[in-house]
Amino acid sequence: MMNRPYRIHVASLTLTKLADGLIDPKLVLAWLLNAIGASGVLIGLLVPVREAGALLPQLLLARAIQRAKIRKYFWAIGAAVQGLSALGMAAAAIFLPGKTAGWVIIALLAVLAVARSACSASYKDILARTVEKGTRGKVSGSAGTLAAIGVFAFAILLSIGWLPREPLVISGAIALAGCLWVLGALTFVTLNEPSDNSASDADVSLSGLMRPLKDDTEFRYYIATRAQLISTALAPPFLVMLGSGNGDNGFGNLGLLVLASSIASIASSYFWGALSDWSSRQTLMLAGGVSGVTLTVAATIGFLLDAGSGILIAAYVFVSQIAYQGARAGRKTHLTDMDSDGQKAVYTALSNTLIGALLLLGGILGAIADLAGAETVLVILAVLSFLAVFSAYQLSEVQADVRDDGPAS
Incomplete structure (x- = not known):
């Protein structure tokens, strides 16, 4: 059951789910925008931009995914772009004035969301062709548990003050999330995915x-x-x-x-x-x-x-x-x-x-x-x-x- 494809899936998902928790728009990004003096309008845009951007483009992306014989690269590129977007957000929060940084973070969040949609649209097909039925739910469950432990530790450190709730520290956490996404992408490309020879007939x-x-x-x-x-x-x-x-x-x-x-x-x-x-x-x-x-x-x-x-x-x-x-x-x-x-x-x-x-x-x-x-x-x-x-x-x-x-x- 714990074969190499299973381990690659769990490792990649754990890294990206942990990154998701560290950048959480509802909490972390909202706090950061408020702390750097961004407007309430921008804070209100965080969740709609993140959710709509991650879901609405998928039907268009499905055309390209369905034509491809190997689809792991859609997920890997999507994860890498999310990582680069997160690194850009951290840099904007540290080096740009508050209002400008707010707009840059929203724009990068939109890019991150669209990249996430490529991961979401391609993943279930990749999982179905590389991991046996009867173990697929455990992939997400295991990764979710491991990532939640990491987010829990982050919350504890913030709660007890070991990590100061300061823009620089939170920006560092967002930069760490970016690195985790890139590492998840590099891990995922090592997956041995069988070619789908029926793709051209779709x-x-x-x-x-x-x-x-x-x-x-x-x-x-x-x-x-x-x-x-x-x-x-x-x-x-x-x-x-x-x-x-x-x-x-x-x-x-x-x-x-x-x-x-x-x-x-x-x-x-x-x-x-x-x-x-x-x-x-x-x-x-x-x-x-x-x-x-x-x-x-x-x-x-x-x-x-x-x-x-x-x-x-x-x-x-x-x-x-x-x-x-x-x-x-x-x-x-x-x-x-x-x-x-x-x-x-x-x-x-x-x-x-x-x-x-x-x-x-x-x-x-x-x-x-x-x-x-x-x-x-x-x-x-x-x-x-x-x-x-x-x-x-x-x-x-x-x-x-x-x-x-x-x-x-």
Whole structure:
């Protein structure tokens, strides 16, 4: 099981996932822009630029990926460009005036996001052709756990003051992230990837790229499930908002929240990866159920008490992040293991592009929170999570052929 391709995948993903944690736009880049005096407008652009840039271009990239017989270079180049972008951000923060540095960082984040989309669009196809079914979920789970330990250590060092919370130090962490991405790229190119000789026959017209939505019922259920499980990604900011009623705020509890999120990743990533190798369908169902229950409890207590302590909010974030890790592991493994008729890159890019568009619509939830409170938004997200359980139930047991007891009833 622990053969050379498996080890290369785990090593490369660990390095890049750790880099992701060190540069986290929601926390690290937001803090850095604020510290160097960038405008609030730029800080507000961080997450939309990062998420939309990483997902929306994938359908266009899928054309080039699908034509290529060897695809590891798409991932490696994407990782390397992310690394160079991160190094540029660190340099901008150190050497440029605050407002100028802010714009440069946003521009480089856009470049990083597009490079990330090349990694995402190509990876599942590469994984499916280099690692055996039944172990693919453990690749992401193992890498996620190892990277989360590194991010946890970073959070601890910041929390206790061993790493001063100063722009120069945070810029150094971002530069380290850049080096990790480059090292991950160099590691990945050593992967022995078999050539896909059917690549030249692929239909890469726009209608061909969109065809899975029309022809593949399994894929439509997968898209529906993944769309509803967006709730697990969107919930944390609104959970944090619950604490604002008693004087707590996200900045005051930032260290505690980062630790809660890191511990959730460490505690659950490998478990979810192994479970998704056994049944990605049931992993998605369980993740949706855990998210739905957690958000329902949080909203109910919020309505009744009109506040939440820092410890309670951290507990919500902890459990919701466990559900988020399950949703990530389940959706990635299901798409990798399901039959895609040799179009894994197209299926990946199409699903990510559609989800990227839906994530942009998630901005509406902020307006709802302003009008009706975070509790109302959490109720909406809880309903989506529970709906995901029912749509995931319609999925096939794509791992049935590697299980001794056959498909679940």
